[in-house]
Amino acid sequence: AQSVAQPEDQVNVAEGNPLTVKCTYSVSGNPYLFWYVQYPNRGLQFLLKYITGDNLVKGSYGFEAEFNKSQTSFHLKKPSALVSDSALYFCAVRDTTSGTYKYIFGTGTRLKVLA
Amino acid sequence: DTGVSQNPRHKITKRGQNVTFRCDPISEHNRLYWYRQTLGQGPEFLTYFQNEAQLEKSRLLSDRFSAERPKGSFSTLEIQRTEQGDSAMYLCASSTGLAGEQYFGPGTRLTVT
Numbered sequence: 001a002q003s004v005a006q007p008e009d010q011v012n013v014a015e016g017n018p019l020t021v022k023c024t025y026s027v028s029g030n031p032y033l034f035w036y037v038q039y040p041n042r043g044l045q046f047l048l049k050y051i052t053g054d055n056l057v058k059g060s061y062g063f064e065a066e067f068n069k070s071q072t073s074f075h076l077k078k079p080s081a082l083v084s085d086s087a088l089y090f091c092a093v094r095d096t097t098s099g100t101y102k103y104i105f106g107t108g109t110r111l112k113v114l115a
Numbered sequence: 116d117t118g119v120s121q122n123p124r125h126k127i128t129k130r131g132q133n134v135t136f137r138c139d140p141i142s143e144h145n146r147l148y149w150y151r152q153t154l155g156q157g158p159e160f161l162t163y164f165q166n167e168a169q170l171e172k173s174r175l176l177s178d179r180f181s182a183e184r185p186k187g188s189f190s191t192l193e194i195q196r197t198e199q200g201d202s203a204m205y206l207c208a209s210s211t212g213l214a215g216e217q218y219f220g221p222g223t224r225l226t227v228t
Contacts, residue, residue: 036219043206044217046216108155
C-alpha cells in the first residue's frame with residue numbers, strides 16, 4: 001500500500017537560514033512525487049514534482065527537492081528562508097506501476113520562519 | 116485561465132439532509148479529483164475522473180457519496196443522509212497529462228449539525 005510520512009508537525013527556522021521539510025514514502029513501484037503549499041484561507045498550490053530523471057528538482061519560489069530512491073525520501077529544501085515561506089507544506093505520492101490514479105498526501109508540516 | 120472554482124464555499128446542514136457540491140475545473144484539464152481534508156490531516160483521496168469516466172473511487176467512500184462529471188466538464192459531489200462525521204473541507208483538483216500537477220480549488224467547508 002502507498003503511504004507518505006512527514007515526520008515533523010512543525011519546523012521552525014530563522015529568516016535567511018536554510019530550511020528542510022522532510023518526506024518519506026512507501027510505494028510498491030516507481031513513484032511520482034509532489035510538494036504542495038497551503039497558505040491560510042487559500043487552496044493548495046503546486047511547488048514542484050519528481051517524475052523521472054535528475055534527482056534534484058527545482059520548483060517555485062526558490063524551493064527544490066531531492067529524490068533519494070534508496071532512502072525513499074523526497075525532502076523539500078530552500079537555501080535561504082523568507083518569512084513569507086511560513087505555511088503548511090504537503091508531500092504527495094502516486095504509485096505509477098500499480099494501476100491506481102490515487103495520490104496519497106502526508107499529514108503536512110507547518111513551516112514557521114522567524115524574523 | 117481562471118483556476119478551479121468550487122461552490123458553495125461553506126455549507127451548514129442538519130444531520131440527515133442531502134448536500135451537493137460543484138467543482139468547475141480548469142477548462143482544458145481532463146482529469147478531476149475530489150478529496151476530503153479534516154483538521155490536521157492532508158487531503159484524503161475520494162474519487163477520480165478522466166473526462167466523464169469515473170475511474171477510481173476510494174474504498175473509504177460509503178455508498179452515501181456519489182460523484183458525477185457529465186460531459187467531462189464540471190463535477191458534482193453529493194452526500195446523502197449527512198452525518199456529523201462528514202464535516203470536513205471538500206477539495207476539488209484538476210490536472211492534465213499522466214504526471215501533471217494538480218490545481219486545487221479553494222474547497223467547500225461542510226458543517227453537519
